[in-house]
Amino acid sequence: MSRLIIEASTPLCLLQDAGRFGMRHLGVTQGGALDWVSMRWANWLLGNAVDAPVVEITLGGFSLIAEQDACLALAGADLDARLDGQPLTPWRSFMMRKGQRLRFNQPLSGARAYLAAPAGFVAPLVLGSCACVVREGLGGLDGFGTPLVEGEYLTYTGVAPGLREVSVQQRPDLRSNAPLDMVLGAQIGSFSGQSLFDAFNAAWVLDRRADRMGIRLLGPALQYQGEPMISEGIPLGAVQVPPDGQPIVLLNDRQTIGGYPRLGALTPLALARLAQCVPGNVVTFRPVLQVQAYEQQVAFLRQFESMPVARCGAGQP
Amino acid sequence: MKLRVEVVAVDSLMVRLFDVIDEANMPWMLAARQRLQAAFGGRLVDLVPSYTTLMVQFDLLQMSPTEARSCIEQALADVQPDNGGAGRRHEIPVWYDPSVGPELALLAQRSGKSLAEVIRLHSEREYQVFALGFAPGFAFMGLVDECLAAPRLATPRKRVAAGSVGIAERQTAAYPAVSPGGWNLIGRTPSALFDRDRDGYSLLQPGDRVRFVPVDHGTFMRLGGDDTPLEAQV
Structure with a gap:
């Protein structure tokens, strides 16, 4: 067993995996890494299962010291990570020698970094997942939804393969301003014509009211003209429009059912990009058919299956 | 259908x-x-x-x-209603008291009934669990007597105690854990509504039938209830 001691943390540094499934009929939310693409890459770098437990570090303020030589992997945002003061860029696995300090200072590009360890960090499965959902008191290192705190140990048991990196072509572009794809939902026809035009043409600004439940967007007020809705299941990425007309994109820690009308739901790939945006960033939406989104998603998932599997090698600590 | x-x-x-x-x-x-x-x-x-x-x-x-x-x-294509498969029946003890149910008096005032009458009206009906949501194990039940129907609080409380029993419009529910909440609170149950060690986790499931049973303070405490008044819980 190898250990890392947490020297500094914030309430936004959480243990995550792909999330909790098959529990939403009990009112239990999904949880899981917001930028699931970066989580996958971090795990891929170490030859892990793509959804092995990782640390989601939002905005920085996280610091670790290695108790043994360690081979870890970093993907997602560039949070000005430093290994004993030397800059460490994401999208690669790296050696951390005994006693070295890994520190995440501040967001330089993107919002969320994912740190992986060989075979994943060790954490109890609660209702099938270690995803830390603070509001529900589920998951995390203690199993009770507590964020990572100073003085705790992160442990892992795996052995790393050789050092590797994600090729430049395969890295998600965290600064991309391409529109976010949205699968249109059933209430789309009940918004005013002007609102539909605005929804897909306006520049939407990320509000400061943003967390793992949802991100509010500021822009023209959208008008729903349909009947009031009865609460129903909320899919990941639902773009709901409350009475003030300012849309909210619902994320992994959203409530399981709700009664606000929805424009549709962002695709998983669009959500991974949105998870790397910070308040004040601007996004736009593009409508896509469910079948297009399906083909895009399946092609992306298959890519991980077809890539060569990592083998233990030179980087082994 | x-x-x-x-x-x-x-x-x-x-x-x-x-x-x-x-x-x-x-x-x-x-x-x-x-x-x-x-x-x-x-x-x-x-x-x-x-x-x-x-x-x-x-x-x-x-x-x-x-x-x-x-x-x-x-x-x-040819689904038929499952009348035999109706859910389990539950009796949930509730200590109805203004110290843990700050809207008990408000509901009495709105309906022109006494506190005892409000308690009787809430506890004599058998409710159906319509759905779970909002939080793990939070069951939306109904329908409560029309004269007890009340809108949610204009400003939700930042903190509602675990076990709090409330009414919103014609629905009733018990909060499984401490959380923010805007329902009109009328009492508190000592029952554990969500337990990670229980088979099925949630006490209540969609389709279950629930009756609230008034209990006195002593019984509430004996069943493991926490009688700390809402205001004192920080």
């Missing part, structure tokens, strides 16, 4: 069975849910039931949206 299947996300479809909330929906909802679980099997990621709908999330690597849609249509 009139079945409609709507797109909600890349991997999710909404199965809409009814347009209004009605206790008579439940036998159909339970039957449809069972059919869908059997038809999708391991391809089902999540099935989220609510008052009039069932949201199906399927595994995109195992089936396309077109296949999922036809799977739903086939599974529900």
Whole structure:
């Protein structure tokens, strides 16, 4: 067993995996890494299962010291990570020698970094997942939804393969301003014509009211003209429009059912990009058919299956 | 029942069975849910039931949206209401008291009834669990007597104690854990509504029937209740 001691943390540094499934009929939310693409890459770098437990570090303020030589992997945002003061860029696995300090200072590009360890960090499965959902008191290192705190140990048991990196072509572009794809939902026809035009043409600004439940967007007020809705299941990425007309994109820690009308739901790939945006960033939406989104998603998932599997090698600590 | 299947996300479809909330929906909802679980099997990621709908999330690597849609249509083509499969019955003890139910007096005032009458009206009915949501194990139940119906608080409380029993419009519920909340609180139950070590986790499931049983302070405490007044809990 190898250990890392947490020297500094914030309430936004959480243990995550792909999330909790098959529990939403009990009112239990999904949880899981917001930028699931970066989580996958971090795990891929170490030859892990793509959804092995990782640390989601939002905005920085996280610091670790290695108790043994360690081979870890970093993907997602560039949070000005430093290994004993030397800059460490994401999208690669790296050696951390005994006693070295890994520190995440501040967001330089993107919002969320994912740190992986060989075979994943060790954490109890609660209702099938270690995803830390603070509001529900589920998951995390203690199993009770507590964020990572100073003085705790992160442990892992795996052995790393050789050092590797994600090729430049395969890295998600965290600064991309391409529109976010949205699968249109059933209430789309009940918004005013002007609102539909605005929804897909306006520049939407990320509000400061943003967390793992949802991100509010500021822009023209959208008008729903349909009947009031009865609460129903909320899919990941639902773009709901409350009475003030300012849309909210619902994320992994959203409530399981709700009664606000929805424009549709962002695709998983669009959500991974949105998870790397910070308040004040601007996004736009593009409508896509469910079948297009399906083909895009399946092609992306298959890519991980077809890539060569990592083998233990030179980087082994 | 009139079945409609709507797109909600890349991997999710909404199965809409009814347009209004009605206790008579439940036998159909339970039957449809069972059919869908059997038809999708391991391809089902999540099935989220609510008052009039069932949201199906399927595994995109195992089936396309077109296949999922036809799977739903086939599974529900000749569905019949499941009258025998009605859920379990529960009796949930509640200590109705203004110290833990700060809106008890408000509801009495609104309805022109005495406190005792409000308690009787809330506890004499058997409620149906329509859906779970908001928080793990939070069961939306109804319908409460019309004269007890009350809108949610204009400003939700930042902190509601675990076990708090409340009313919003014609629905009633108990908060499984400490959380923010805007329902009118009338009492508190010592029962554990969500327990990670219990088989099935949640005490209440959609389709279950619930009666609240008034208990005195001594019984509430003996059953493990926490009588700390709401205001004192920080």
